[in-house]
Amino acid sequence: MKELSLNILDVAKNSVKAQAALIEISVVEENGVRTLTIKDDGCGMSPDFLSRVTDPFTTTRTTRPVGMGLPLLKLAAEQAEGELSIESKQGEGHGTTVRATFNTDHLDCVPLGDFAGTAVTLIQGSPDIDFDFIWRTPEGEKRVSTREMREVLGDVPLDSPEVLSWVSESLNEPFENEK
Numbered sequence: 463m464k465e466l467s468l469n470i471l472d473v474a475k476n477s478v479k480a481q482a483a484l485i486e487i488s489v490v491e492e493n494g495v496r497t498l499t500i501k502d503d504g505c506g507m508s509p510d511f512l513s514r515v516t517d518p519f520t521t522t523r524t525t526r527p528v529g530m531g532l533p534l535l536k537l538a539a540e541q542a543e544g545e546l547s548i549e550s551k552q553g554e555g556h557g558t559t560v561r562a563t564f565n566t567d568h569l570d571c572v573p574l575g576d577f578a579g580t581a582v583t584l585i586q587g588s589p590d591i592d593f594d595f596i597w598r599t600p601e602g603e604k605r606v607s608t609r610e611m612r613e614v615l616g617d618v619p620l621d622s623p624e625v626l627s628w629v630s631e632s633l634n635e636p637f638e639n640e641k
Contacts, residue, residue: 465575466498466564469538471583472531473500473560478588480504480558484609485584488596489574495544496566496574501559506552515548535562542571578633581606582626589621595633602637 470487477485482504490497507515516536536546544563551557564571581595585608595606606629608620618625 464572466496466538466572467575467577467580469531469535469562470498470500470577471580473535474502474580474584474593475587476531477502477504477558478584478591480506482557482591484592484594486594486596487581488594489577489598490596491566491599494565494567496564496571498562498564499559500561501557503557506556506558507550508552512548512550516546532560535560538562538572539564542566542568578630581633582630585629586621586626589619597633599637604633604635604637606632 466489470489474485474487477500480502482502484503486499486501488497488499490499516532532546532548539546539562542564544565546560546562548561549559577595577597581593584591584593591608592612593606593608595604597604611620611625615625620626
């Protein structure tokens with residue numbers, strides 16, 4: 463994938479399929495390293511599936527025998543002198559955490575891409591799921607929480623055009639310390 467935001471979309475859609483009620487997505491850029499973390503409270507993966515999940519021929523899809531999302535994320539991280547780690551647990555305390563690191567100064571580091579567009583797509587496609595989006599750089603931090611939005615908006619649907627426009631504008635506005 464040419465942009466990290468597309469990997470985020472792919473992994474988060476897997477969290478939705480895993481029946482997560484809360485999906486936390488953070489991108490933290492500091493000291494020349496970009497760390498992407500996607501954490502959910504979904505059903506988790508069995509130890510056997512977890513051990514094979516970065517193999518392109520391991521997938522839960524029934525339409526084709528390959529799953530390229532996590533293998534491509536792993537490749538992108540490794541090409542930028544980073545790494546991919548995945549923790550997952552079934553049963554009590556279930557859920558999955560995917561973490562990828564990238565050396566942002568590396569020639570092969572993929573750009574973040576349209577983080578705001580990814581957030582809007584996820585909220586629009588799954589308006590009943592809670593999402594927390596965090597994007598932090600040395601210039602500042604941006605946060606959007608659908609739980610907080612629900613508290614403020616009450617019965618206003620999160621997938622309404624006005625709400626989605628606000629999410630996009632919030633994540634696209636300059637960082638707090640930018641001039």
